[in-house]
Amino acid sequence: MIVVDKLCYRSGLRYVNAGEKFAFSMITLLFCVISRSLVIAGIVFAVNAYLTVKKGHIAAKQYIKLLAVPFTFLILSTLAIIVNISKVPLDAYAIPVGSFFITGSFQSLLFGIQLIATAMASVTCLYFLSLNTTMTDILGVLTKLHCPEILTELMLLIYRFIFVLMDTASAIMVSQKSRLGNRDFRTSVNSFGKMAAGLLLRAFKRSNALYDAMESRCYDGKIRVLEENHPARKKEIAAIAVFELILLVLTIWRSFL
């Protein structure tokens, strides 16, 4: 149901130490956003795509499809940045409309391109993490980073419940569809609302039953699971360190240029 969650269990990099993957994607993401340079964005994009598609064995077609998810937002908001309405024409282009101009400057066009590149490169960082690391591993890293206990516990529970509720929701929706519940717009809105109400009701009932079941198994507010231990390899740490160092040098170099 959730594509990313399915794919990450099959990833070739799944059993690499989660802390390593987390650190790599976070630090790279930071450099991307701080530097805002086309060169760094290009390098990061290439490296992440290589790692995810070649090493992680995610199908290239699927990867491209996933990269297109934030497309609407990217196009619409970049449009809002590079298009201006003003009484004075700017240097790149100017289309007169009445007494105003739809206009933009070369500087803002360049800025827009930089922004798109940075954003796409950042998305590959995010995907590197989410397509190669399972959610439980990410939660393990968060626990080690001393995230408040109630937060990680809630996250673990919510993550589990998401799939339970999604199953229920899709079952309800299938039966609604088979009874012409999506015949026209009015009925489909009505069906969706009723499905959601039924879903919440079942969620409440389930949470009661679940609590009873867990308490009878000595639940005291902590869910302890055995963690699979995949120690970090020195070679990988060295490679990550070298890569981040290159990004650091590039960032500093670009900011002085």
Add this chain to the structure above:
Amino acid sequence: MSKKEKILLKAAIAFALMFAVTPAVNAMHIMEGYLPVKYCIAWGAICVPFLVTGLISLKKRVKENRKSIMLIAMAGAFIFVISSLKIPSVTGSCSHMTGTGLGAILFGPAAVSVLGIIVLLFQAILLAHGGLTTLGANTFSMAIAGPLLSFGIYQLCKKMNVNRKISVFLAAFLGDIFTYCVTSIQLALAYPSEAGGVAASAVKFLGVFAPTQLPLAVIEGILTVIIVIGLEAYAKPELKAIGFLKEAK
């Protein structure tokens, strides 16, 4: 046709095409890497007091009744699932609810602020809606500002004895609109316009997202009303347990 008219026509066609191929319309999550670092940090910092308040209130609730953590977790999962499902839309593109308005009405704004950041984190990691660097900004607009307004409007309507259906609609609808306005302002602050500064930029952002966000807000309002009607019909005891309906009616 003159050259200028041709350009204008081409631009218009491109604009129309963009909406035709739109893969998904979401509530406005600011995407990964779109905000400059200082804005990421600033919005994150603004969220901290709200989150701490939320966490403290959750901890208190859990201490009083251990069972409530299950209920709260289910509520979080419910918000995630509702926001990840396609909702019917007029234009044929697939859009998604935010679900936080409903959450605020049912569970109160404090719980929703904490649940909201978790849901947003899951949305970023599992669905690539939003991102990790923009988590602070998105949390502020979707899990704090919108729900607070929804909750406020709902309480106000309750005091003024407005019909419950109307007040639920108003709360969900205006909460969505407010979220969309806050996000536009967040973007405008980060990227002021070359001609006219922050205010002009905010108008532009409001303008480009209006065609997707306004219908979404209306549908979200209607759906929330239907959900609340359904719950009132079938889940009265549960609604009493979470304090949505008064005991002994």
